[in-house]
Amino acid sequence: MNRNISPTEQIFPADLLSKGHEELRDIPDDKLVTAYESMRDNEFAADHTYPNLRRLYGTSLEREKDRREIRQWAENCDAEMQEWYEKARNEPCTWWLQNHLVAKHALKSCIACGVCTSQCPAAQYYPEYNPRTIVDAVLSKSEDRLVELLKSDVLWYCGQCGSCKPLCPLENNLMGLISSLRFLAQLKGYHLHSVRGRQQYAMRHLCGGNLWNRACTLYFRNITAEGHPDFGPRYAKYQSEAEGQMVRLGANPDRPGHFGGRKFSPQTLAEFRSCLASGGTLVLWNQLEEYASEDARKSGVSIDEYHDRVHREG
Amino acid sequence: MATSMIAPETIKEIPENDFFLTPSCILGAVNPGAEVLIGRIYDLLGLRWKAAGDRAESQCTCCTGFSSHGDLISIESTLLVTARLWSVAAEIGVENITTACVTSFAIHNECMEMYQHEPGLHERVDRWLQRACGRRLQIPKHVVHASDIMYRNREALAEKLRYRLVDHNTGRPLRIVDHVGCHYAKVFPEKSIGGSESCDVLAGLIRAWGGETVDYPERRHCCGMGFRQCAIRPNRGYSMACVLKKLESMEPWKPDAILTNCPGCNLILDKEQWAILQMTGVEYNIPTLSYTELAGLLLGWDPYEVVGIQGHTVPIEPLLDKLGIPYDKSKEWLTKENLEVT
Numbered sequence: 001m002n003r004n005i006s007p008t009e010q011i012f013p014a015d016l017l018s019k020g021h022e023e024l025r026d027i028p029d030d031k032l033v034t035a036y037e038s039m040r041d042n043e044f045a046a047d048h049t050y051p052n053l054r055r056l057y058g059t060s061l062e063r064e065k066d067r068r069e070i071r072q073w074a075e076n077c078d079a080e081m082q083e084w085y086e087k088a089r090n091e092p093c094t095w096w097l098q099n100h101l102v103a104k105h106a107l108k109s110c111i112a113c114g115v116c117t118s119q120c121p122a123a124q125y126y127p128e129y130n131p132r133t134i135v136d137a138v139l140s141k142s143e144d145r146l147v148e149l150l151k152s153d154v155l156w157y158c159g160q161c162g163s164c165k166p167l168c169p170l171e172n173n174l175m176g177l178i179s180s181l182r183f184l185a186q187l188k189g190y191h192l193h194s195v196r197g198r199q200q201y202a203m204r205h206l207c208g209g210n211l212w213n214r215a216c217t218l219y220f221r222n223i224t225a226e227g228h229p230d231f232g233p234r235y236a237k238y239q240s241e242a243e244g245q246m247v248r249l250g251a252n253p254d255r256p257g258h259f260g261g262r263k264f265s266p267q268t269l270a271e272f273r274s275c276l277a278s279g280g281t282l283v284l285w286n287q288l289e290e291y292a293s294e295d296a297r298k299s300g301v302s303i304d305e306y307h308d309r310v311h312r313e314g
Numbered sequence: 315m316a317t318s319m320i321a322p323e324t325i326k327e328i329p330e331n332d333f334f335l336t337p338s339c340i341l342g343a344v345n346p347g348a349e350v351l352i353g354r355i356y357d358l359l360g361l362r363w364k365a366a367g368d369r370a371e372s373q374c375t376c377c378t379g380f381s382s383h384g385d386l387i388s389i390e391s392t393l394l395v396t397a398r399l400w401s402v403a404a405e406i407g408v409e410n411i412t413t414a415c416v417t418s419f420a421i422h423n424e425c426m427e428m429y430q431h432e433p434g435l436h437e438r439v440d441r442w443l444q445r446a447c448g449r450r451l452q453i454p455k456h457v458v459h460a461s462d463i464m465y466r467n468r469e470a471l472a473e474k475l476r477y478r479l480v481d482h483n484t485g486r487p488l489r490i491v492d493h494v495g496c497h498y499a500k501v502f503p504e505k506s507i508g509g510s511e512s513c514d515v516l517a518g519l520i521r522a523w524g525g526e527t528v529d530y531p532e533r534r535h536c537c538g539m540g541f542r543q544c545a546i547r548p549n550r551g552y553s554m555a556c557v558l559k560k561l562e563s564m565e566p567w568k569p570d571a572i573l574t575n576c577p578g579c580n581l582i583l584d585k586e587q588w589a590i591l592q593m594t595g596v597e598y599n600i601p602t603l604s605y606t607e608l609a610g611l612l613l614g615w616d617p618y619e620v621v622g623i624q625g626h627t628v629p630i631e632p633l634l635d636k637l638g639i640p641y642d643k644s645k646e647w648l649t650k651e652n653l654e655v656t
Contacts, residue, residue: 079442081390101389105431121536125555159540159552160383161496162420166503166510175383175501182385199546200385206545207381210339217380220343230550232588234627237647244648249622251346258335258365258372259350260342265371272375274446275398279391314548 013039013052020060021304029068036065040213041266049255050263057219060304063205066212067289073273074282081280089187089287093146096184097138106177108170110135116164116174122157129157131164131174138177150185156196186284189291195314201292202311208285215264215272220246220253320508328466329410329456333363334403336422338415339376341577341604347622348580349414351606352460354620358474358613359467364406373402379417379497383541389428393439394446396425401449409455412463416495416576422457423502429453457505459498461515461575461605465507468522476614479525482638487526488570491600492516493560493583495576496536510534516573519605523612532563538586539578554593557586561598571633572602580604585627601633602626611639618645 013035016024024032039052056062074082088096097103116131117123123130133154137145149155158178165173182191182200191197207217220243225236238245246253246261253261264272276282296306333356341349356363366374377399378392403411413419429436440451464471479488492513499506499513508514511534517527538556543549560583564572574580584602591597603611603626610621611634617623623630624646634641 079445080438081388081442085388101428101432101435121538121556121559122540122552124559125552156542157552159536159538159543159556161536161540162500163496163534163536166500179383179385180389183388186385196549199542199549202546203381203384203386203542207384208386211376211378211381211387215375216339216342217376217378217384218339218343220346223343227547228585230554230589231585232592232627234588234629235585238625241648245622245624246346248619248648249347250350251342256371258374259337260346262337262342262372264373264375268371268373268375271398271447271449272395275394275443276378276387276391278442278446279394280388281386281391284386284388312547314546 016061017055017059021064021302024061024064029072032061032065033069036061037266047255049253051254053214053254053263054221057213057221058205058209062209062213063304063307066205066209070212070282070285071289073277074286077277077282079278079280081278082283085187085280085283088184089283092143093150093184094141094143096180097141097146100180100184102173102176103180106173106180107135107138108172110139110170110172113169115167115169116172119163119167120158121161121163122159126154126157129154131158131178134178134181135172135174138181147190150181150188150190151193151197153194153196155182155185156194156199183284186291187287189287192291192295198295198310199314201288201307204285204288205307211276212273213269215269220261320512320514326462326505326507327456328458328462330466331362332408333361333410333412333463334406334408334454335363335365335460336374336377336399336411336413336415336418337365337372338413338418338577339380340581341414344581345577345604345607345622345625347610347620347625348577348604348607351610351621352414354615355464355471355606355609359470361463363412364408366402366406374399377413377415377418377421379415379421380541382421383417384545385542390439390442392421393425393428393435394443396422397439397443397451398447398449400452400454401443403454404452411454411457412460413457414460414577416459416498417578419457419459420497420501422454423505426453426457427502459515459575461498461519462507464605464609465515465518468519471609471613472522472524475523475612477612477637477639479520479523479612479637481636483636487524488633488636489528489567490520490525491528491530491533491564491567491569491572492520493533493537493572493574493576493579495574495579498575516575516605519608520573523608528564528567528569530564530567532560535560535563537576537579537582539582544578544582553582554586554589557583558590558594561587561590561600564600565598569600570636571608572600573608574602574604577604588627599628599632601628601630603630603633611637614639616645617641
């Protein structure tokens with residue numbers, strides 16, 4: 001790797017791993033991406049594994065590389081949906097409800113029977129949550145009410161289980177509607193007004209980082225015992241030897257294969273990324289970066305500190 | 315409940331053979347044995363299946379489901395990613411998608427439905443897909459969950475079992491609570507076996523394999539995985555509350571195990587029992603396992619080497635004791651330090 005970089009310019013990838021966002025600032029975009037990829041695709045020939053994957057995931061380096069790489073992809077992308085979401089960001093919320101592919105089919109009308117709320121696990125857990133209030137705000141077509149909803153914590157309480165869906169006499173799709181509204185809240189930056197909404201920046205680099213770099217939503221090393229004290233000591237024991245256990249059971253941690261933990265080829269990853277970009281997702285991811293950067297600046301913290309804070313906040 | 319007792323509108327066509335298996339992000343990460351077992355059981359049944367061509371490297375990526383319900387992915391990106399997966403399946407000549415994950419099951423079905431309801435969408439996605447990665451949109455013939463295939467073959471599997479779901483000392487049928495994943499039965503109830511209220515996909519397995527199913531008030535309540543709810547630490551109280559609600563509701567029936575077909579449920583219903591013990595002091599300790607893990611154990615496959623029960627927080631060994639399945643506890647861990655965990 002590093003074929004286009006002269007020895008004097010060469011970035012030694014391992015040196016970057018311990019650096020934070022500020023320390024990575026002066027490294028040019030292309031060198032940062034190349035250094036990351038050279039580590040990612042460096043195969044350990046003896047057992048055909050990719051041992052650097054474990055070192056790269058969840059690092060400041062990966063997040064900073066993603067910021068720059070995705071910005072470049074988005075700038076160079078002229079996909080129809082990229083332009084659509086750029087436009088949608090500046091349209092009224094009511095426009096979104098009439099035009100977004102999910103939102104426009106999700107809610108026909110409501111007879112206020114309350115069956116959605118009666119079956120909703122989130123409504124049973126969060127006393128202030130009631131899916132009907134979301135339905136009411138949407139049906140009101142009031143821009144002010146919609147903006148208020150998009151700025152609220154309430155929008156983020158739904159667990160997306162779909163318990164409401166089979167019972168609605170009008171066959172409304174509230175889980176789809178709520179997810180669509182959450183997407184809009186983030187596009188417009190309204191999510192910053194709520195603690196639960198701000199957590200999306202952590203989701204962006206957790207699930208989004210996995211998707212962008214490993215073509216999976218959940219990487220097996222994400223579920224650390226430290227991050228999951230609710231899972232107990234037996235899980236901690238299992239996680240400490242997860243890679244060996246996965247190999248034993250026929251899975252493919254950090255190596256080619258068809259099952260859990262598999263490493264994708266650069267070609268498959270490129271196809272997957274093109275699908276994400278062509279569908280307009282990178283508009284959202286770029287906006288999340290811009291909003292987070294601004295919010296961190298206002299708070300007087302670095303973007304790395306901000307990322308860690310929204311993971312714990314709530 | 316015999317299949318004939320299921321509401322006619324909820325009986326769906328389950329293909330007989332030739333499957334493209336899409337793995338699950340959660341199952342592969344947390345209960346890897348449960349996922350690998352899908353292929354092992356397909357092989358045992360003599361079914362033809364592929365995970366993605368003959369290449370050593372998989373082309374079968376995430377469907378985006380977790381991130382889609384985590385509100386990070388545009389619906390058009392999800393349509394493109396699933397269309398790409400369908401294209402990979404078509405390329406290798408397989409037109410039946412079987413998902414290891416129930417959210418993938420719902421995502422694939424949601425995409426299928428959108429093409430029927432949104433005029434011009436098929437042409438647009440086909441055009442975008444060609445431009446994105448040079449592939450063409452080809453709608454698969456069937457999208458089913460791997461548990462559907464087990465259901466279809468439950469009697470054939472029953473004939474191959476070395477153990478049955480009965481207490482080997484007393485002959486008592488074991489009481490098994492089924493917990494069907496919400497995204498299997500609730501998002502598109504007409505595409506599940508039995509619908510959302512009387513889903514039979516797991517209950518049918520339990521009966522066929524000699525056990526007794528348990529109905530209880532919160533049988534259909536969500537496990538609380540909730541995507542962003544379990545992924546972000548301050549939100550996990552929601553997951554714990556959902557699990558507690560279910561455990562309190564099922565406890566009077568003294569279930570011997572909880573059976574799942576959803577990777578997220580298999581994770582949350584098992585792992586959060588430890589948190590609930592810390593919070594309430596109540597030790598439910600109800601073994602929780604997936605339909606493939608249960609099948610693997612009843613088939614007599616090694617609990618640690620093949621099934622992977624060591625990945626569970628609530629020990630499965632008490633269930634093995636009831637079933638009369640032998641196990642060698644020394645094979646549980648790969649490393650020998652810190653073995654005093656319970």
